[in-house]
Amino acid sequence: MFAQKFEYTAPKTLDEALHLLANGAKPLAGGMSLIPMMKLRLAAPEHLVDLRALKDLNYIREAGGQLHIGATASHYDIESSALLRQKCPLLTETAAAIGDVQVRNLGTIGGSVAHADPAADYPAALQALEAKFVLRSEKSERTLSAADLFVDALTTALQPGEILSEVIVPIDDTRTGTSYLKMAQPASGFAIVGVAARVRQNAGKISFVRIGVTGLSNRAYRATAAEKALEGKTGSAADIQSAAALVARGVDANSDLHASADYRKHLAVVHAARALKTALSRIA
């Protein structure tokens, strides 16, 4: 089907884009979610502002001991970045697990995060990384944590006229291992459940654990009870199992024709255990 008629602008500068967005236009990044919805006429924005041409939104760089990723960096840019592979392998692994080659070539990290699909892959990794998000509008700039940004299904803290301009992730030391593991829905590649694990070991004990879960409920979240259960332990198979058992506890899991709520919870436990084991095995 064809989309409804709409106006299209590809501004040269971010300021110009923010000005148009302040006047009610809708941002377009990779278009991997928005364009299909427009073709199905589930969405009918009157004015699209294409952010892909903005050079000042497409970068991956290290600064001030952190990694800064511009919103229009594509999944492929992230997957193939030597800098990220070396300093934040969790993000390259996650990007490589998204959809298919075509989606990864066009889809962007900013678009995926702002769309906040409850089954998207990045949010699990970004929760585990305790990423920061820079939100800009014509008049303001603010930085939010992952916990504050992801509000509900398809809902973020982004206000009308505001765009996500940058994702900031930390650089871990060599005592840290990470892993992202998911059960993919075969047709779309979306995560039925996806778990990102990030663990640090010190003198034989696990000193730091972050677990991000996506696909299970309306928003990706950090499984803090499971994190606490594993901290201070040696990371034996039994330690991992009893921590993983807590990842879905108390979570309002969603059902669809691919997986019931109970099955999703089961998958979350199994994938958390495997992701934690892999993350531990990757500690240098």
Add this chain to the structure above:
Amino acid sequence: MKISGSYTLPVAPERAYQILQDPAVLAQAMPGCEGLEQIGPNEYRMKMNVILAALSGKFEGKVRIADAVPPTSFRLIVEGSGRIGFLKGDGLLKLSLANTNPSVSTVVSYEGDAHVGGTLAAVGQRLIDGTSKMMLKKFFDKLVSLAH
């Protein structure tokens, strides 16, 4: 799709029952509601503009209240359709006094069936459960703020 759940409203059951059937309150609490107009006894015409991220769609439909037993229960029958799909729902709402100390509150529990069809259901199946929970949460959160 079965839907069920419960929410607590910080008012007595009589007041909770009253606001749950007050078109002015409902019109404000339903996400995207653009108008609720009485067309018969216990029957209302509803206009909604649902906006969810990039997705948006106008719906028109009817809301009907049946089997009313004030202040403990009633059935709510909702039918709506628009270009992107249709929605049918039939649910029983039960109200019970939850607490009188330190302040009075009422538990509203609901149980029913909902059907979503059309393009919306065909392509958005995996999002229906989550988004309907979110809409209900928004509705009750707003109701709490309007309850006093």
